[in-house]
């Protein structure tokens with residue numbers, strides 16, 4: 001019986017090695033994802049299949065009360081450790097008091113919903129809608145291809161992100177890049193349409209040494225400002241920041257969102273369920289399928305769970321194929 005590990009291509013094995021995944025970690029169960037193309041083959045076709053803009057539910061400005069019922073202890077470790085399928089571990093360290101919200105309001109959710117990229121970026125950079133504006137060095141807007149079939153949503157900026165103004169930097173960012181590379185994606189790549197056209201061109205020419213070009217992906221966080229000492233974001237902060245992410249999703253028009261880390265997942269899906277209970281199936285945010293997986297910071301601390309993360313990436317690839325195939 002074929003197993004996932006048996007059916008990996010050389011390229012996939014190399015990519016998994018880059019992620020630090022040893023193939024003996026991969027599950028023995030027959031890969032249900034290995035259908036027509038073999039397991040976890042990045043979808044090299046279907047440039048035509050960009051879906052229409054997702055139908056956005058009404059702006060959720062008033063969703064503060066419905067924001068995720070996080071653990072009582074508010075400290076946040078990016079990618080909080082979590083045994084799959086088990087309840088959340090209580091938060092760790094310090095729980096500094098949330099700063100008082102300043103007077104200056106944010107642009108209204110309706111105004112944000114009408115913004116183009118430059119206006120949205122400016123609005124975020126100037127935002128004082130919650131108290132995090134008082135402690136941030138700078139906002140972390142997002143990065144990557146602004147026309148992309150793929151979007152990664154993380155939790156909130158950490159110290160390095162706050163310093164550099166970029167999401168997912170440092171060791172966790174490197175691991176994220178390796179995970180994306182394993183899927184044929186890159187935050188530094190062309191927009192999706194360009195990459196897919198290049199792939200199609202290469203396929204027409206019988207392929208090219210070095211493999212197909214990576215496809216672009218857009219990366220953003222639920223919160224655009226760093227919570228002090230990496231404490232858990234407060235429901236009010238999430239609610240005030242949520243229109244920005246919602247608009248980013250509407251502008252990017254991704255066909256699959258990869259939600260990374262407990263807090264990102266719980267915020268996006270409005271649930272307090274642990275990641276372990278949410279993995280393995282597609283959820284929805286703003287009409288876009290959401291696949292749940294672990295935060296790279298968590299995976300750095302728990303390397304054996306990289307195999308589970310790989311399964312999640314495989315599921316995401318399968319969902320993308322289903323999205324793009326007629």
Ligand code: SF4
Nearest residue numbers: 127130224225240241
């Ligand atoms: S976290 Fe979001 S809502 Fe709060 S100040 Fe920053 S950009 Fe504005």
